[in-house]
Amino acid sequence: xxxxxxxxxxxxxxxxxxxxxxxxxxxxxxxxxxxxxxxxxxxxxxxxxxxxxxxxxxxxxxxxxxxxxxxxxxxxxxxxxxxxxxxxxxxxxxxxxxxxxxxxxxxxxxxxxxxxxxxxxxxxxxxxxxxxxxxxxxxxxxxxxxxxxxxxxxxxxxxxxxxxxxxxxxxxxxxxxxx
Amino acid sequence: xxxxxxxxxxxxxxxxxxxxxxxxxxxxxxxxxxxxxxxxxxxxxxxxxxxxxxxxxxxxxxxxxxxxxxxxxxxxxxxxxxxxxxxxxxxxxxxxxxxxxxxxxxxxxxxxxxxxxxxxxxxxxxxxxxxxxxxxxxxxxxxxxxxxxxxxxxxxxxxxxxxxxxxxxxxxxxxxxxxxxxxxxxxxxxxxxxxxxxx
Numbered sequence: 001x002x003x004x005x006x007x008x009x010x011x012x013x014x015x016x017x018x019x020x021x022x023x024x025x026x027x028x029x030x031x032x033x034x035x036x037x038x039x040x041x042x043x044x045x046x047x048x049x050x051x052x053x054x055x056x057x058x059x060x061x062x063x064x065x066x067x068x069x070x071x072x073x074x075x076x077x078x079x080x081x082x083x084x085x086x087x088x089x090x091x092x093x094x095x096x097x098x099x100x101x102x103x104x105x106x107x108x109x110x111x112x113x114x115x116x117x118x119x120x121x122x123x124x125x126x127x128x129x130x131x132x133x134x135x136x137x138x139x140x141x142x143x144x145x146x147x148x149x150x151x152x153x154x155x156x157x158x159x160x161x162x163x164x165x166x167x168x169x170x171x172x173x174x175x176x177x178x179x
Numbered sequence: 180x181x182x183x184x185x186x187x188x189x190x191x192x193x194x195x196x197x198x199x200x201x202x203x204x205x206x207x208x209x210x211x212x213x214x215x216x217x218x219x220x221x222x223x224x225x226x227x228x229x230x231x232x233x234x235x236x237x238x239x240x241x242x243x244x245x246x247x248x249x250x251x252x253x254x255x256x257x258x259x260x261x262x263x264x265x266x267x268x269x270x271x272x273x274x275x276x277x278x279x280x281x282x283x284x285x286x287x288x289x290x291x292x293x294x295x296x297x298x299x300x301x302x303x304x305x306x307x308x309x310x311x312x313x314x315x316x317x318x319x320x321x322x323x324x325x326x327x328x329x330x331x332x333x334x335x336x337x338x339x340x341x342x343x344x345x346x347x348x349x350x351x352x353x354x355x356x357x358x359x360x361x362x363x364x365x366x367x368x369x370x371x372x373x374x375x376x377x378x
Contacts (some may be wrong), residue, residue, distance in 0.1 A: 012245070012249065015245060015249065016245035019243065019244060019245045019248060020244075020245075023240050023243050024235050024240060027235060027240055027243075028233050028234075028235065031233050032233055037239070041239070041240065041243070044240070044243060045243050045247075045248060048243070048248045049248050049249075052248055052249045112227070112230070113231075116227065116228060116230075116231060134194065135193065135194055135195050135228070136195050136233075138194045138195070138196060141191075156191055159190070159191060160187060160190045160191060163190045163193055163221075163224075164190070166224060166228075167220065167221070167224055170224055170227060173227055174220050174223045174224055174227070
């Protein structure tokens with residue numbers, strides 16, 4: 001864990017370490033959520049910026065990572081709320097999920113890639129974030145509930161609904177796969 | 180465990196890394212073709228989603244440093260514009276206190292000036308006795324009393340008769356409301372010139 005002062009607040013050195021140590025983890029979560037590299041990078045930077053700017057509010061009751069991560073999650077939820085439509089509009093134009101140098105880019109067909117991308121994007125913000133945190137990050141529902149500010153039951157219900165919607169969206173591919 | 184419980188539980192257990200079944204769930208699908216099919220479909224979904232790779236490109240986050248984050252005062256790219264602040268999420272409810280404030284201001288203006296200002300910025304003349312009782316019936320009578328009052332103005336000989344009616348009928352107040360300022364002034368002058376009578 002990154003060093004923190006006894007008062008629970010963090011100094012510049014601790015925050016500097018946190019940026020280096022956590023930026024990739026937070027960036028990847030943002031990427032799985034917004035599914036756009038530039039947006040994910042902006043969100044990551046904004047999360048760190050806001051964490052630093054409001055560092056006096058950090059009580060040390062959780063780890064620094066947990067605190068920054070929570071800020072990032074809430075930023076992402078608000079971000080999607082504002083740009084949901086524009087992101088859908090740009091879906092056909094620039095799916096930037098993979099990097100240019102990603103060797104796995106060729107494994108998955110463009111059509112399937114777009115279908116997965118669209119299916120995830122179409123999930124409502126809370127369901128999508130719950131899906132990202134549970135499916136990709138394998139976070140327990142109690143942790144998801146804490147990050148999203150909902151009950152554990154609500155987190156489970158969100159995930160259940162997200163899986164149902166993804167199944168529906170991906171049904172043509174699923175039928176082919178099972179056959 | 181029934182089928183509904185099985186499907187709900189397996190949905191919650193789905194993660195990128197694995198889709199494991201508890202012994203109770205294994206027991207269930209051993210005798211339930213529908214749930215076995217559901218399990219296979221969910222596992223297929225996991226495989227499809229698992230083809231996506233999320234990786235950081237080397238150097239991609241190099242500019243994301245402490246100096247760049249903490250050393251610059253910059254406007255947030257996610258700061259909402261005024262329009263967005265008004266219309267997005269819970270902020271749309273800002274109209275509720277705004278509307279309440281407008282109503283309060285209008286009420287204050289009304290009571291301060293004793294009425295709603297007319298076209299000329301003057302307060303509308305109100306009757307000394309406000310409308311009371313059944314408003315709808317009072318409105319129906321306004322037309323009749325307007326006719327009487329107009330008669331008063333045009334023919335002074337009818338005044339005595341009209342005065343008796345006016346003084347015994349509360350709807351006269353309602354009739355006054357229907358008159359213009361000019362008619363009211365005419366009526367007032369007429370009354371003043373006729374034996375000092377007052378209504």
